[in-house]
Amino acid sequence: MRTDFATLYLEKRDGAGWITFNRPKRLNALDFASKWDLQAALALCVNDDAIKVIAFRGEGRAFCAGIDLTDLSAGLIDERNFRLWEECLRMIETSDKIAIACMHGHALGSGVQLALSCDLRVATRGAKIGVPAGKEGLVPGLSVMRLARFVGLGRAKEIVMWGEFMDGEEAARIGLVNRVVDDETKDEDFEKVVARTVAVATDGVRLTKRAMNEIAYGDFAEAYDIYLQCQRLGLQSGDFAKAMAAWRDRAAAPRSENAA
Known part of the structure; x- marks a missing residue:
């Protein structure tokens, strides 16, 4: 199912919400309207229980300039633009x-900020990645923290101070991205990454995301409480029950004499 907005479109399929920036003539640069569209598309994904993964990409020659x-x-x-952006x-x-x-072509400024808010980042080898806001007299959002x-x-x-660009290989070397793919096969490779993530996006993995994000800047007592809260929810989840049932079935299955 596809929902078209003025500056992007959302496709829901295979357990993922695919948000594609769609201003290719502007290298998917984000105007004020883009943020409203993004917020609306995100709400559709966040409130859909069938969606386990949200995947971002850009139409044309760039992810987001x-x-x-x-x-x-x-x-x-x-x-108002900057407030709305951080809300997104x-x-x-x-x-x-x-x-x-998936960062390809120009992935600059807001494109990097969005990628940093994600859990995983894929970049093409030829991507042009940078945060040049300082050169324009701006603070590059909360990327200064992220x-x-x-x-x-x-x-x-x-x-952020020099505002220089790097390619996907350098971004991976310094830990900014998780995976590097070839520019020519980026769509196919990104589909595989998303499918792999959908397959493992259990309740436990999603609770782990929450715990990791909340713990990152907390002290031990806070971190411990957050961990226990998330772990309790994990123990009550359907995914945990199914995993344990499968383990019990495997453990109860008769083993051959030659089994290792």
Whole structure:
């Protein structure tokens, strides 16, 4: 099932919600309307129990070239835009869905920020990845916090202060992305990554996402309480019950004398 918005479209299939930015002539740069569309598409995914994974990608030659500088320079983007943008990113982070981004072509500014709010990141070898907001007199959103989680504070400062670009190989080397794929086969390879993630997105994995995100900056007492809360929910889940039933069936099955 496909839902079309003005700046993107959402496809629901095979346990995943595929959100594709669709402003290819603008290299999928995000204007104010794009954020409203993204928020609406996210709500459709978050509130759908059949969706286990949210997958982000871009139509055409780029994943997302960042904020729409044409609108920004014309005074059409103000503080409301940045507030709405962070609301969208928090929706991704706090959702129990596993989020994955495929970064190809230009993946700049807001494109990197969105990818950092995801749980997993895939990049093509030829991707052009960077956070150049400082050069435009802006703070690059809460990527100033998120980026340090993945690459360390020193490296994060280098990336956002110098605003230089890197390719997918370098992004993987420093821990910014999880997987690198060939530009020519990115769609097929990303489909495989999403399918693999859907297959393992049990209640336990999604609770683990929540626990890891909440624990990252908590002290031990907080972390311990959050862990126990999530673990209790995991123990009560249908996925846990099915896994234990399968284990019991396997354990009860007769073994041949030659079994190792």
